[in-house]
Amino acid sequence: MDDNIRLLSDITKCEIINVNDGEKYNTIINNDIIIDENGYLKFLIVNLGSGKISFFNKNEFLEIPWSTVKKIGTKTVLLDADDDVITKSKL
Secondary structure (H helix, E strand, O other): OOOOOOOHHHHOOOEEEEOOOOOEEEEHHHOEEEEOOOOOEEEEEEEOOOOOOOOOOOOEEEEEEHHHEEEEOOOEEEEOOOHHHOEEEEO
16 A cells, blocks of 8 residues: 555544644544545544533534644644634534
8 A cells, every 4th residue: 555545544543733722632533524525535523522421511513624634643633723714613
């Protein structure tokens, strides 16, 4: 397999870090990725909840454009996302 190709299973345990503000967003496995109808990665959906199921959980998420992903390393995914491109939403 080409060295530039990464499998989703390889990056599920990677921590997500925004180098713009130093914010750490847990791991890929605890979040989600939106893929468009053409198969392109569009958004990284970051769960702001505690990860525990609760009736009082607000289910808040951040929608971060995939274009802000700058580097996928062996243990981290580095983003460079300004606040103006990150959308906060609730489910």
